[in-house]
Amino acid sequence: MNYSDNYYTRTKSYKINSSKLNESIQCDVCIVGGGLTGISTAYYLSNLDPSLKIVVLEKNKVGWGASGRNGGQLIHGYSSDTFSGQKNISKQDEKVLWDFSVDAVKEVKKNIKKHNIDCDLIEGFLRAAASNRHERSLHQYQSELEKKYNYKDSVFLNKKELNEKFRTPFYQSAVYDRMCSQIHPLNYCLGLAKEALKNQNLSIYEDVEVSSYTSDSKVQIKTSNNIIITADNLVLSCNAYIGNLSKVLRSNIMPVKTYVTALEALPDKILKEFFEKPIAISDMFFVLNYFRLNSHNNLIFGGRVSYSNVDPIDVEKSLKNIIKKIMPGLEKYESICSWSGHVAITQNRLPHIGRLDPNIIFAQGYSGHGVALTTLVGKVLAQTIHGQTAYFDLFSKITHSKFPGAGILDTPLLVLAMSYYKLRDILGLY
Template identity: 40%
Template sequence: MQSHADSYYAASAHSVLDHPALHDNLEVDVCIVGAGITGCSAALNLAERGYKVAVLDSHKVGWGASGRSGGQMIFGYACEQHTLKKLVGDTVGRQLWDISIEALTQMRQRIDKHNIHCDLANGHLHAAVKPRHMKELESWANSLRQDYGYDSLEMWSKEQVRGQMSTEAYLGGLYDSASGHVHPLNYTLGLAQAAAEAGAQFFEYTPATRIEQGEHPVVHTPHGVVRCRHLLLCGNAYLEGIAPDIERKIMPVGTYITATEPLGEERARQLIANNMAVADINFVLDYFRLSADHRLLFGGRVSYSGLDPVNLADSMGKRLRHVFPQLKGVKQAYTWGGYVGITMNRAPHFGRLNGNVYFAQGFSGHGIALTGMAGSLMADAIAGSAERFDLFSRIPHHDFPGGRLLRTPALVLAMTWYRLRDLL
């Protein structure tokens, strides 16, 4: 049995509660498979409404991407709004945009309401590495202001970026004061604690080995079954064979983060004066931010093979020092990774397998806020207000080509093209 990944987040978690494994048969209103942000959010929302809820996880609460990610809470979707509008049209595109902005507000409200200590900080910069990025960012900002009234954006010149960051790596960027960053594991654990206090039951080290659909779905586990009226599949990249029809729509992709030793407040703020989160806009991107105890958390690299890259810490360190060469000689205290679930079009994939089996997956690395909203929308649907959840079913999704065995090499070939484009 695996506990949390050996990460900075696990080492700095405020409290990791132990929930029992399921060793009995159980009957509930709602069974949730996956105790990440999506599952915990749904459990909280449903328990607060009086539903009897059981949450199952193969490992610990927050073990997957929810407890390992870069922690960047950003507006919109991974596919970007112009792509989403092409997929669903202007009207639905606008409704989906509004949901993404509401997700940021909801996240802040939950942190405040439930007193979740997760190092919430405001501000995010999309950074330009090359001249064409500046043109893309400016066009993007103008579209979001004019078409959606999103007025928290500022285009920054290279000098403005240098005023906030001690690096020559960027030509400018698009700053958003409404986005931000959090400690993702502490946020997830806080949601789970709030849900448990509201009456939801959590069972760790309890994998769902098989599901039966029908009027009363049944979830089989190694030592018991759960019968329910509604089933929520919130495992994303970690569903592991229990729902092939939707698993074919996503690809588990490895992504990685390294954390320096503590730098001290003065040195850390010399790197990022305003404590914003940063991500460049290459397809294979670098992203980074400061932790509450003044480390630099630097993410990037991807793996499509299911294997961690060779010499991972060294390669992450080289990327880190490319952006901040003044950190030469600084030790890396933690390096870790995990899977995110991406879709072919990078748009999220929500829907139903039938009337009472719901799923949300494929956040494509853009899920800190949206996963929480996904859980709330599924809870709303169960309670009888499904209109907003069902909007996401308007987004067309396709299987990754090649099935489970061949989709990885097919994707590697496609990603090689995007990596070459990043160099141009």
């Protein structure tokens, strides 16, 4: 399937040289899924051992999934701020996992600079509070960053200080983070894929759907048109789009649809009413709003979710209603395009990383927080195949629960549970 029509595909800077898969092949490592997790794994593995024959199989196009249609917020941390209930994770582990997420942001920036990837990297991020209750959580969050994690790159801003960066009638305070950033995610993903492809032993096959696999001393991967790939190791990086390929992985995640719209380039004079300069922002609602002004004056605004796969009747109108509350007047500007994508959420909102068989590893379930994490998790998967398993073992210690009746019964149950939290948001209880 070709790319969906969205802001990123319309402003794509790279075309990669993918290969055609016409016959059965053998390789050392087969990676299924050409999003940021799969491409990063391929990139790091080919750097660790250039002699390895690596094959990436992508059902659609590189970056077709969440990696090429997300909000572009390059932020640290995890979708859950807490590891409570994780009996295997010690206080020391928590700190290592936090540092990992900060390193993930740094690693993306390092790759962009090292390979000169054209993806509009802009530093600066606000986590904004729209109520006293949000502000209390924000204070707690900021003090955890400082005291628990010894993190120095963020600062609490009261309304007056917030006005110096973002003027809005909607938010009363924020935490400003100078390390967190924004990127054009599709261009980053394609830029990294292009870099990885400089190794002659690495091939990326697009429009190749994997329908099943079996594992013994080697893994046999079968495509939907019955071509067999025989590999020593298999990496599954299909995230929310895994479908029926692995029932075990699918049962640990819930694909949730979220929506984005991109406004036409806005006049400087209008933008100055709200923004001091381009910045990424997200708020603290259960169904959060995440948006950013890029260097081309486009406002890229994400919000709303569908747990039931039923779209809001008019995505653009629905998102513009929120834009109107946050930046009154901007809703009058034309939306170039609106789109949706699936995030894979886990029950505890922590990434799900592990091993299905001695020669099959996987990573999924970043719970809407994968723009930064995917790169470093890809490095971890590559290191694991190369025999260095420290971070992999740590992530594998996180315990996950299955969604009951995943794929059949889970959606109605989830709709019920999520509607409850949305209601709490509306009533001001959360």
